[in-house]
Amino acid sequence: MKNDEINSEKRNLLKKILSSRNLGDLIFERLTLLFAVSVFLLVVLMGYEMYQGSKISIEKFGWSFLVNSTWDPVQEIYGALPIIYGTVVSSLLALIISLPLSLGVAIFLAEVAPPWLEKPLSFLVELLAGIPSVIYGLWGIFVLVPWIRNSVEPYLSEKLGFLPLFRGAPYGFGLLAAVLILTVMILPIISSISRDVLKSVPRSQREAALALGATKWQSTIIVLRDARPGILGATMLGLGRAIGETMAVTMVIGNRALISPSLFDPSYTMASEIANEFTEATSSMYLSALIQLALVLFVITIIINALARLLVWSMDRKWKTA
Amino acid sequence: MKLRTIISVIFLALSISSVTHAQLQLNGAGATFPAVIYSKWFDEYKNLTGVQFNYQAIGSGGGIKQITEGTVDFGATDGPMSDQQLAEAKSKQGTDILHIPTVMGAVVVCYNVPNLGKGFNLDGATLADIFLGKITKWNDAAIVKLNPKLNLPNKSIVVAHRSDGSGTTFIFTDYLVKVSKEWETKVGKGTSVNWPVGLGGKGNDGVAGLVKQTEGSIGYVELAYAVKNNIAYANMKNKAGKFVEASFSSVSAAAEGASKDMPADLRVSITDAAGKDSYPISGFTWLLVYKNMKDEAKANSLVKFLKWAMGKGQSFATDLYYAPLPKPIIKICEKNIATITANGNKIK
Numbered sequence: 001m002k003n004d005e006i007n008s009e010k011r012n013l014l015k016k017i018l019s020s021r022n023l024g025d026l027i028f029e030r031l032t033l034l035f036a037v038s039v040f041l042l043v044v045l046m047g048y049e050m051y052q053g054s055k056i057s058i059e060k061f062g063w064s065f066l067v068n069s070t071w072d073p074v075q076e077i078y079g080a081l082p083i084i085y086g087t088v089v090s091s092l093l094a095l096i097i098s099l100p101l102s103l104g105v106a107i108f109l110a111e112v113a114p115p116w117l118e119k120p121l122s123f124l125v126e127l128l129a130g131i132p133s134v135i136y137g138l139w140g141i142f143v144l145v146p147w148i149r150n151s152v153e154p155y156l157s158e159k160l161g162f163l164p165l166f167r168g169a170p171y172g173f174g175l176l177a178a179v180l181i182l183t184v185m186i187l188p189i190i191s192s193i194s195r196d197v198l199k200s201v202p203r204s205q206r207e208a209a210l211a212l213g214a215t216k217w218q219s220t221i222i223v224l225r226d227a228r229p230g231i232l233g234a235t236m237l238g239l240g241r242a243i244g245e246t247m248a249v250t251m252v253i254g255n256r257a258l259i260s261p262s263l264f265d266p267s268y269t270m271a272s273e274i275a276n277e278f279t280e281a282t283s284s285m286y287l288s289a290l291i292q293l294a295l296v297l298f299v300i301t302i303i304i305n306a307l308a309r310l311l312v313w314s315m316d317r318k319w320k321t322a
Numbered sequence: 323m324k325l326r327t328i329i330s331v332i333f334l335a336l337s338i339s340s341v342t343h344a345q346l347q348l349n350g351a352g353a354t355f356p357a358v359i360y361s362k363w364f365d366e367y368k369n370l371t372g373v374q375f376n377y378q379a380i381g382s383g384g385g386i387k388q389i390t391e392g393t394v395d396f397g398a399t400d401g402p403m404s405d406q407q408l409a410e411a412k413s414k415q416g417t418d419i420l421h422i423p424t425v426m427g428a429v430v431v432c433y434n435v436p437n438l439g440k441g442f443n444l445d446g447a448t449l450a451d452i453f454l455g456k457i458t459k460w461n462d463a464a465i466v467k468l469n470p471k472l473n474l475p476n477k478s479i480v481v482a483h484r485s486d487g488s489g490t491t492f493i494f495t496d497y498l499v500k501v502s503k504e505w506e507t508k509v510g511k512g513t514s515v516n517w518p519v520g521l522g523g524k525g526n527d528g529v530a531g532l533v534k535q536t537e538g539s540i541g542y543v544e545l546a547y548a549v550k551n552n553i554a555y556a557n558m559k560n561k562a563g564k565f566v567e568a569s570f571s572s573v574s575a576a577a578e579g580a581s582k583d584m585p586a587d588l589r590v591s592i593t594d595a596a597g598k599d600s601y602p603i604s605g606f607t608w609l610l611v612y613k614n615m616k617d618e619a620k621a622n623s624l625v626k627f628l629k630w631a632m633g634k635g636q637s638f639a640t641d642l643y644y645a646p647l648p649k650p651i652i653k654i655c656e657k658n659i660a661t662i663t664a665n666g667n668k669i670k
Contacts (some may be wrong), residue, residue, distance in 0.1 A: 195377045255521065282382065
């Protein structure tokens with residue numbers, strides 16, 4: 001009852017403010033509203049356009065597009081399973097390798113490093129994030145791939161060759177090279193955002209922990225717990241970049257739509273496939289299939305983002321009730 | 323005061339841009355392979371006549387699409403339009419589309435076999451079997467038979483192909499279709515195909531990089547790219563049974579060899595052409611123009627330009643690593659160019 005009274009009071013106050021506002025405020029409000037709505041409209045429009053563009057292909061292949069594994073522009077048979085597989089596996093593996101490394105970097109920078117070391121190191125990490133992907137790709141072709149071919153793959157197949165993961169001819173180009181290059185590419189994103197998140201955790205939390213007799217390590221754990229939603233967000237941004245990465249991946253992955261248990265075998269990703277074939281796609285069915293691939297990529301990205309939001313939200317709630 | 327200056331500057335800029343707009347400008351889009359010589363041509367031609375060309379190298383697929391939709395004055399492609407595509411364009415634009423070959427290119431087979439020496443020979447059937455994954459060793463009997471003098475190692479063959487859609491792949495697979503029944507039924511031809519084996523590299527440089535780095539590999543790149551970068555390539559056995567090295571003259575010879583039974587619309591592949599000096603993996607690149615154009619001024623300048631390209635324009639070709647068209651083909655082209663009309667009227 002009391003709450004309602006306060007609320008209605010608030011509402012009245014708000015009404016007063018609103019009625020007394022000047023024209024500038026009104027314009028400002030409407031303008032920002034327009035911008036906010038336009039982002040939403042853009043997403044809807046993109047989805048709609050892609051759906052329209054891929055209609056012929058959706059009608060012909062339907063769901064089989066997602067489970068069929070032949071991609072044959074000559075016979076006009078399109079199935080994207082190996083390409084979806086390549087996208088998801090390369091991104092997830094890269095994330096699995098990159099996440100602990102990035103967290104280590106972030107924790108060191110935010111919690112451990114002395115200021116004279118933190119500044120230049122942070123700068124370097126951010127610099128890494130700004131390198132164009134084609135440079136990563138070139139580095140991949142000339143440095144990473146030969147190294148993988150001559151050292152990593154022979155070593156792995158000798159020591160761990162009993163696992164199907166490490167079998168096959170050591171080309172150098174392939175899933176392993178793509179995973180490693182993606183790892184390097186998403187590391188700066190995850191670590192620099194995580195560092196910012198860790199730094200934004202109030203000092204009082206650390207002080208309180210230390211005051212209660214926690215060790216440095218224990219207080220870091222507490223800070224990490226506070227920063228969980230932000231770190232998750234950083235991880236999702238990293239995953240997003242890995243999924244959408246085109247140039248660097250296509251330069252080292254071997255570009256072959258193949259589902260193989262071996263990391264040595266070539267693979268393919270959706271973004272690379274689209275970038276590779278879009279310009280010379282002459283028939284309308286071909287073009288339509290490529291747009292459908294874009295639609296699948298779009299939906300996957302949305303699902304991942306939604307899942308991340310959901311996770312952050314549920315964590316937030318748990319944290320507040322705890 | 324300040325505001326007035328700004329406004330006057332804006333007006334000045336607008337008036338300048340409207341002046342340049344008044345100048346005739348022809349828009350085109352399409353194939354990337356001939357983009358180098360086209361920009362050279364357009365540049366030279368602008369200096370001669372003042373007519374401005376705006377060419378966007380967006381790929382053959384885009385070129386065909388845009389001329390079908392009527393958003394450009396001319397298109398360009400590395401693979402000819404199909405009958406179905408031509409019919410669609412006609413129904414949309416109300417006029418036929420002409421294919422005018424401009425220059426020629428070729429595809430060469432490059433390889434990386436240490437200590438192999440010069441003069442590696444291949445024929446179509448063997449090449450197809452390698453790319454089908456049926457021949458997997460360098461010392462396979464079929465390869466040894468073609469190269470009895472060379473020291474071929476007992477090494478696995480790694481196949482490298484283009485991962486991006488490209489006219490180069492079209493010419494290459496078009497050749498394989500002609501020389502191998504199995505390739506025709508299993509794979510077919512196109513700007514990208516479902517490769518039975520191998521690694522994909524993006525662009526000529528991607529394939530060349532794969533081949534350079536991987537011992538025992540074999541791939542294919544544009545002749546121009548191989549010549550510019552000093553890449554060794556195989557001699558191919560042609561229809562006449564002779565091993566021919568790819569060069570600008572052997573590519574032009576292929577067009578000449580194929581010219582005897584060439585259809586009038588020049589929508590034709592010249593792979594595996596007749597003639598003893600013909601290099602078998604050669605192809606045209608085409609400009610696509612409307613047979614009847616709506617804008618008379620544009621039609622006039624486009625026809626003039628095409629005539630110039632068939633004459634003086636051809637002399638720029640070899641410097642830019644393209645093979646020029648042989649005489650008989652130029653004759654047919656000129657005949658076709660003469661049929662272009664503006665609103666149904668002949669162009670002088």
